[in-house]
Amino acid sequence: MSIDDAVTAVPVRQRGGGGPAPSVAAAWTDYLAAARQLDGVRRGAATAAAAQSHAVETARTELTGVRARLASQHARLRDLGVPAISLVPTPPEVTEAARSMGGGPAAVLTGLRAAQGWVAGADAALAARGPRRPAGWPPRLRNLLVYGPLALVVPVVQLLVFLAAGPGPASVAALLVGLPMPAVAFAAGWVGVGRLFPPGADGRWDRTPRLGLLTCLVPAVVTAAGLMLALLTG
Template sequence: MTGVGSAPTQRAAPEETPSDPVAAAWTEYLAAARQLDGVRRGAATAAGAQARSVQDAREELTAVRARLAAQQSRLRERGVPAMALVPSPPEVTAAARSMAAGPAAALTALRAAGECADAADGVLDARGWATVAGLWRGSRPEGWPARLRNLLVYGPVALVTPVLQIVLVLTGSGARTALAAVLVGLLLPAVAFTVGMAGVGRLFRPGPAGRTDRTPRFGLLVCGVPAALSTAGTLVVVLAG
């Protein structure tokens, strides 16, 4: 019990420590600085991406313009009227609308135009082959079997050896002519095969796998067999004479 006249013992409530205004201001400043740095980094990234898109769009535009100028010349040579090669107002409006979203949209539209130019080149090349080879309308060697298509290249170059050997027989005689015929028969088939391989790669477009089937074994036969036969025949004629 407590004694008479004594006051009850009370605990004093802890006093709250006032916050430091300097520390609070510094914390708020750091948070704001971090937020501002994030905004700055995001803006720099967006600006860099936009600059790259603008540069890519300019390069793509230059390439597409060159392609279209070449195609326009080819079409004019084939009798297409100049007015048919100029875009109509609705086409211009649709193109402008597709590129209104910014450089990225313009780059996408230009790449789509490049793909259309590739398709147009394929059509023009196919029609050119049909005209040169005298084939029926709409056909093209790219759709033929690989050996039959490549024969258009290997066949002509393989005839060089027999023709040259015939010239040697008609213009000379004796051992020197025989030696020259043998050398021609040994060297020119390899040259003809190399030229044929390069010609197939240059003249025919790659297939779905991205490669052109050059049928090298078939090319060796086409270039080698006529040369061997003509060399044997040339030797028989020269030695018999």
């Protein structure tokens, strides 16, 4: 039974018995007033708790998005030559940010939405600088610039030797020498990625080893199979 039902039902039962005494009626009125106030407080607290929970979930979602965009911008700014120390907030900035977040989830959500606006502005400013250099490309694409040319050196040399000498001892020697070269090309590419490109945000290089192995192995296998077929049929 709700508070409003109690307000209606109890006085009716009391009137059936001849009516309550004035002191009882006054006490009942005070009780109802207190019960109504308590019910209002309870409903308000439930509403506030639901709103706070929604704000927390929204803040978590937006925080994930802001972090991802900041990580991308951090890598690009480092690629453009910005010192790492300039990309770290100073202690006064951290203190001011913590103070502004003291208002609870709603304040945090407001701060995150402001950060989204700043991130969008930074993206626009970076986009105005034109395309990124290879160091800022995705790891797979930029690493192909290293593994690819190394993987083609030996097959091209083998083909040139075969075209110049034709089927014979020189072509067989070139074929045999080229068999271990994919491993050499991969090792050279592994070192080259670390020398040519900066590490990621975690301080490690993403050398994409599987992509490197395939890039170095496929041209060698195709060339070796073609030369072998030409030698056998020649």
